[in-house]
Amino acid sequence: MTLADLADLLVGPFVEFGFMRRALAGCLALSLSAPPLGVFLMLRRMSLMSEAMSHAILPGAAAGFLVAGLSLPAMTLGGLVAGLAVALAAGLVTRSTVLKEDASLAAFYLISLAGGVFLVSLRGSQVDLLHILFGTVLALDDDALTLLGGISSLTLVALALLYRPLVIECVDPLFLRTVSRAGGPVHSAFLALVVVNLVGGFQALGTLLAVGLMLLPAITARFWAADLSGLIPVAMLVSMLSSVAGLLVSYHAGIRLPTGPAIVLAAGALYLVSMLVGPRGGLIHRLVRRRHLEA
Amino acid sequence: MSGAVNGGSALAGAIRFRGLTLGYDRHPAVHHLDGTIAAGDLLAVVGPNGAGKSTLLKGIVGEIRPLDGTVEAGPRSGAIAYLPQAAEIDRSFPVSVLDLAAMGLWRPLGAWRSLARQRSRLIEALAAVGLTGFEDRPIGTLSGGQFQRALFARLILQDARIILLDEPFTGIDERTTADLLALIRGWHGEGRTVVAALHDLAQVRAHFPSTLVIARRPIAWGPTREVLTPPVLARALRLSEAWDEAAAICRHDAHHDAHYEVHPADGAAAAEPHEHGPSHGHDHGPAAHDHRGHEHRHDHHHDHARHGAMS
Numbered sequence: 001m002t003l004a005d006l007a008d009l010l011v012g013p014f015v016e017f018g019f020m021r022r023a024l025a026g027c028l029a030l031s032l033s034a035p036p037l038g039v040f041l042m043l044r045r046m047s048l049m050s051e052a053m054s055h056a057i058l059p060g061a062a063a064g065f066l067v068a069g070l071s072l073p074a075m076t077l078g079g080l081v082a083g084l085a086v087a088l089a090a091g092l093v094t095r096s097t098v099l100k101e102d103a104s105l106a107a108f109y110l111i112s113l114a115g116g117v118f119l120v121s122l123r124g125s126q127v128d129l130l131h132i133l134f135g136t137v138l139a140l141d142d143d144a145l146t147l148l149g150g151i152s153s154l155t156l157v158a159l160a161l162l163y164r165p166l167v168i169e170c171v172d173p174l175f176l177r178t179v180s181r182a183g184g185p186v187h188s189a190f191l192a193l194v195v196v197n198l199v200g201g202f203q204a205l206g207t208l209l210a211v212g213l214m215l216l217p218a219i220t221a222r223f224w225a226a227d228l229s230g231l232i233p234v235a236m237l238v239s240m241l242s243s244v245a246g247l248l249v250s251y252h253a254g255i256r257l258p259t260g261p262a263i264v265l266a267a268g269a270l271y272l273v274s275m276l277v278g279p280r281g282g283l284i285h286r287l288v289r290r291r292h293l294e295a
Numbered sequence: 296m297s298g299a300v301n302g303g304s305a306l307a308g309a310i311r312f313r314g315l316t317l318g319y320d321r322h323p324a325v326h327h328l329d330g331t332i333a334a335g336d337l338l339a340v341v342g343p344n345g346a347g348k349s350t351l352l353k354g355i356v357g358e359i360r361p362l363d364g365t366v367e368a369g370p371r372s373g374a375i376a377y378l379p380q381a382a383e384i385d386r387s388f389p390v391s392v393l394d395l396a397a398m399g400l401w402r403p404l405g406a407w408r409s410l411a412r413q414r415s416r417l418i419e420a421l422a423a424v425g426l427t428g429f430e431d432r433p434i435g436t437l438s439g440g441q442f443q444r445a446l447f448a449r450l451i452l453q454d455a456r457i458i459l460l461d462e463p464f465t466g467i468d469e470r471t472t473a474d475l476l477a478l479i480r481g482w483h484g485e486g487r488t489v490v491a492a493l494h495d496l497a498q499v500r501a502h503f504p505s506t507l508v509i510a511r512r513p514i515a516w517g518p519t520r521e522v523l524t525p526p527v528l529a530r531a532l533r534l535s536e537a538w539d540e541a542a543a544i545c546r547h548d549a550h551h552d553a554h555y556e557v558h559p560a561d562g563a564a565a566a567e568p569h570e571h572g573p574s575h576g577h578d579h580g581p582a583a584h585d586h587r588g589h590e591h592r593h594d595h596h597h598d599h600a601r602h603g604a605m606s
Contacts, residue, residue: 043385043387043388043389044385116308126422155348160405161406161407163406165389167390167394168398168401170385170388171385171388171390171395171398171434172383172385172395172398173383173385174358174379174383175384175398175449176401177358178356178357178358178375178376178377179401179402179453180401198562211473220467226389226433227389227391227433228389233388254331
């Protein structure tokens with residue numbers, strides 16, 4: 001295989017087809033904003049919480065779908081409202097009752113998910129449901145791209161502003177409470193960013209897989225970097241690689257391979273490889289014991 | 296009743312309690328505390344497990360809201376530095392020792408101002424607690440003693456008028472304890488108010504000029520020498536035993552008998568006329584009343600003072 005063939009293989013699809021370029025731009029935008037949030041979720045042991053949250057978005061999107069059919073603004077707005085409502089309600093229940101956050105969130109997202117499936121089945125066909133669940137990354141229009149770009153920019157700016165209190169809130173929430181009232185608002189703002197990114201991700205990858213680009217790169221980064229200044233860029237990089245790889249594989253594959261799952265599977269493959277060979281606690285590095293140091 | 300009560304003026308750094316009752320789920324853990332911790336005091340709070348020591352510190356810092364009464368501390372509650380007993384700190388979170396200490400600069404720097412120019416201050420604080428060279432170590436790799444030292448560095452950087460320490464030496468070796476005690480003496484010398492919940496009485500006698508003994512309610516408060524006597528301690532131990540699930544509603548008036556005394560022995564307390572009549576103004580049932588009737592003797596306070604604490 002010549003270099004030209006390789007270039008054709010890797011770059012050709014994007015040069016040739018506008019929908020591939022759009023898909024790439026959308027996924028790269030998401031790759032800049034979702035993985036840093038995933039890093040914080042993972043470090044706070046809230047990984048599964050984002051999964052729950054992605055289910056919570058479904059009924060809102062479904063309500064939008066019921067009202068306006070497959071319309072981006074309606075479904076996005078619905079998803080945002082539902083996601084934020086569940087996040088806030090779960091937070092409120094956590095603060096005012098004995099339930100811990102994971103339990104109250106689980107309760108709300110289960111209600112929400114069941115409600116969403118119910119709503120969709122009221123009107124739509126199986127195809128519509130698949131559309132919502134697995135996304136439409138190859139059909140991103142201008143509005144969708146603008147939305148993804150906006151969400152990405154908003155997330156990066158907000159994270160920069162919240163970074164210090166967010167880290168303190170993660171490490172020592174009690175300390176933050178004694179020196180400042182920022183803890184509660186910072187936590188809520190963080191959850192809101194998660195919801196916004198999941199809504200964005202659900203445009204590209206669907207609700208069920210939106211979490212994939214948020215968490216898998218972050219978890220993968222854990223095997224390559226130790227602190228936040230390493231974890232966040234590595235997670236972004238992994239997410240971008242997965243996006244490109246997923247798009248190319250689904251394009252070239254002989255069988256009809258849906259693009260959203262292909263991207264998440266690519267991220268999953270990177271995770272498995274990192275788990276084996278990653279220098280920070282990867283399996284092989286654990287098995288090969290190096291001589292300990294003198295001090 | 297000794298000196299610390301009725302400190303008068305609202306000096307910065309003083310902590311004043313008025314009929315303060317703190318607790319969980321309506322069960323008081325600290326009952327009807329009145330008095331003032333003078334600015335610049337170095338006070339040990341001692342008492343058996345469950346006596347309400349931690350609860351009292353949480354109440355001062357505003358972590359739990361009073362069930363009744365008030366606590367006024369410092370010019371603003373934010374001027375208090377607080378080291379909790381079981382810190383909720385996530386030690387697996389990847390931040391460095393320097394980052395942890397730097398949190399102490401939240402008040403001047405807030406969320407956005409640069410830390411870069413403060414580096415020498417941070418290094419200095421870490422040096423003061425004997426952690427020179429540990430700046431870039433992740434907090435997860437520190438030993439218990441080193442971690443406590445790092446938290447003391449953060450306290451130094453907080454530069455607070457009032458410093459609250461909850462069992463700061465639990466699980467800490469002698470040398471580290473000695474170093475940290477020297478820091479505490481330094482803070483005392485600088486005129487800061489330091490309140491520490493402790494259980495090592497020898498340590499209290501050696502280093503803390505004044506002491507508050509509590510057992511869900513104040514037992515004795517004053518100069519350590521006069522307060523830490525066997526009868527007081529025995530009484531404290533006896534008074535902090537049971538949690539009564541079916542406790543009656545407390546009708547105690549927080550302000551009308553704001554004094555408690557060092558009783559030489561329980562007999563003296565028993566001899567005092569109880570202000571409540573045979574019905575003692577509580578609305579608990581006769582059954583609950585019967586089996587605990589004898590306990591109503593001890594003094595102005597009644598048996599609700601015995602209710603539950605988890606400190």
